[in-house]
Amino acid sequence: MASKIAARIVEAAKAHTRRVDKYIGYGTAGFRTKADLLDHVMFRVGVVSALRSKMVKASIGVMITASHNPEEDNGVKLVDPLGEMLEPAWEVLATEIANLPDDKLSESIVSLIEKSNIDLSTRSSVIVGRDTRQSSPALCQAVIDGIKAVEEDSEIADFGIISTPILHYLVVCTNDGGKYGDPTVDGYVAKLSRAFRTLIGEDNKRGNYEPTLIIDGANGVGAVISEKLIKALDKTLAVNLVNVGPPGILNHDCGADYVKVQQREPLNVSSDCGARCASLDGDADRLIYLYFDEAGMFHMLDGDKIALLFAEHFNDLLKKSQLNLKLGMVQTAYANGSSTNYATKVLNVPVTCTPTGVKFLHHAAQEFDIGVYFEANGHGTTLFSENAVKTIKDAASSGGNAAAQELAGFLNVINSTVGDAISDxxxxxxxxxxxxxxxxxxxxxxxxxxxxxxxxSVADRNLVTTTDAERRVVTPEGLQERMDIIVAKFKDGRSFVRPSGTEDVVRVYAEADTQEHADELGKEVAAAVSELCSGNCKL
Ligand SMILES: CC(=O)N[C@H]1[C@@H](OP(=O)(O)O)O[C@H](CO)[C@@H](O)[C@@H]1O
Ligand SMILES: [Mg+2]
Known part of the structure; x- marks a missing residue:
């Protein structure tokens, strides 16, 4: 049976031959590179997703997107049945299969089926989504061809253009029989908008809060979903949607990554707009807020500020509702020191620090009853344990506990399956x-x-290895000692370095009491990295 399937796959693969000899790895965000290098990878991901579905006897998700990258890039990631990122062992398998020469495919598929004990009689079920890139429909077809090569009548739910978080939501709702929500895009929009309207109540204006917002859709799928949301919100929130798609170019001078990295406003949002603005990224899983003050000064509120707003409010609601639930936060070393201080010293909320990458944060957040996690770049969400959901719902339904009722409202507004810009x-x-x-x-x-x-840029970024959630360097030898001496020269100084998981560089982070000092600290540490890794220091 395994060899019969392998033969079918080899036959179908003739339409998706590996024309480029470039190694493509499964990074923090799945396979991601120039779109024209990905046809064979997509086909093989389709194969892997169908086999994984058979193995776990549940629906698997496949999302075709390169998030905040430029239009000409693309990528793909697999989503496991509970909405989580693909299991690490299968990341390795997927990478192996994606990079095999065509003539090694058969042997490798047979071995995967046999070693993983895959029950071939189980019908595969795969949920597929894609972003708005021009290359996405053809790459999506390649994925579907791969799924069908494993089994012609696999169950394929192709949702077309959806955000990454919606794909995660659909996977969860499909596998839990609709408990988390209705497994459709309309079901997602209805769930979130209904919960939001309940939380806002009759009067959408309160104190200094104005119910008007600009949304920067990054010319991507976030704009498509926002349009649906705006209708469903029915003026509870007055939204001015900008950067809605062609002729605007995806992520070009707009979107959450642009705002965070360039520390400036996106296209079509100006200093005289007078409103707050929410910038989404190209697949709508990151969110950054911004505004201009009376003097026309730009201000950015990133993932740390968002996390602290959630943590403070939930902390407050827990006190008011007198529910005994453990609230905690998860950050990475990139979180601004002031945010960590505020959480631990002012709010008394414990903070766990993990390595970069949402899967680490998500996992650590599961340790709390209510776990708020965010990367500084605006990707994050809040997780509620089963115990928390039950405790909150019980208290809310017993009546008279307004704070518990408000918390119950947040259970439905928040997409706990993954970081979700729209839900956040x-x-x-x-x-x-x-x-x-x-x-x-x-x-x-x-x-x-x-x-x-x-x-x-260094000769080999993997020369740099780290420990303590990436906050201290292990190799090259002597680098940490050098950094300690440099950091000690600056008031409130903190710096760490790590090899990027998505670019061929070593990243240097520095913070200090003034911008000048942070710049100086960063430069000195970068020079030390360059020297000890024989790199070319590009500042
Ligand atoms: C400093 C930074 O923003 N790093 C990003 C970036 O990872 P690197 O490993 O630093 O290249 O891309 C990841 C995937 O999107 C994201 O999780 C992470 O936060
Ligand atoms: Mg993204």
């Missing part, structure tokens, strides 16, 4: 409304420490 946006708006806060009041919760992020 509704969460932020609901909290600002509840507090009667303007964006400025949120922004002044704490003051970010000035910081600088640099890249250093």
């Amino acid at each position: 946006l509704l969460g932020v708006e609901a909290i600002l409304h509840s507090k009667g806060w303007s964006i400025k009041e949120w922004d002044t919760m704490y003051q970010d420490l000035p910081n600088r992020l640099l890249k250093v």
Whole structure:
């Protein structure tokens, strides 16, 4: 049976031959490179997804996207049945299969089926989604060809253009029989908008909170979903949607990554707009807020500020509702020192630090009853344990506990399956409304420490290895000692270095009491990295 399937796959693969000899790895965000290198990878991912579905006897997700990367890139990631990122052992298998020469495919498929004990009689079920890139439909077809090569009548749910978080949501709802929500895009929009409207109640204006918002759709799928959402919100929130797609170019001078990295406003949002703006990235799983003050100064509120807003509000609601649930936060070393200080010293909320990559944060957040996790770049969500969901729902339904009822509302606004810009946006708006806060009041919760992020090109970035959630260097020898001496020269100084998982560079992070000092600290550390890794220091 295994060899029969392998023969079918080899036959179908003739339409998706491996024309490029480039090694393509499964990084933090799946396979990602130039779109024209990906046809054979997509076909093989289709094969892998169908086999994995048979093995776990559940629906698997496949998302075709290169997120915030330029239009000409593309990528693909697999989503496991509970909405989580693909199991690491299968990342390795997928990478092996994606990079095999065509004539080795058969042997490798047979061995995978036999070694993993895959029950071939189980019908494969795969949920597929794609972003708005021009290359996505053809690459999606290649994935479908791969799924069908394994089994002609595999169950394939092709949802067309959807955000990455919607794909995760669909996988969860399909596998739990609809408990988390209705497994359709309309079901997703209805669930979130209904919960948001319930939280806002009759009066959408409160204190300094104004129910008007600009959404920067990054010319991508976020704009498509926002349009649906705006209709469903029925004026509870007045949205001015900009960067809605062609002729605007995906992620070009707009979107969450552009705003975060360039530290400036996206195209079509100007300093006289007078409103707060939420920037989404190309597949709508990252969110960054921004605004201009009366003096026309730009201000950015990143993933750390969003996380702290959630943590503070949930902390408050837990106290008011007198529910005994453990709230915690998860950050990476990139979190601004002021945000960590605020969480631990002002809110008394414990903070776990993990290595970069959402799967680590997601996993660590599961240790709490209510776990708020965010990367500084705006990717994150809140997880509620089973115990938390039950405790909150019980308290809310017993009546008279307004804080518990508000928490219950957040259970439905938040997409706990993965970081979701649209759901996070509704969460932020609901909290600002509840507090009667303007964006400025949120922004002044704490003051970010000035910081600088640099890249250093070196001969081999893997020369740099780290420990303690990437906060200390192990190799090259002597680098950490050098860094300790440099850091000690700066007030509030902190710096760490690590090899990037998505680019061929070593990243340097520095923060200190002034921007000048953060810049200087970053430069000195980058020079030390360059020297000890014989690199070319590109500042
Ligand atoms: C400093 C930074 O923003 N790093 C990003 C970036 O990873 P690197 O391993 O640093 O290249 O891409 C990851 C995937 O999108 C994201 O999880 C992470 O936060
Ligand atoms: Mg993204």
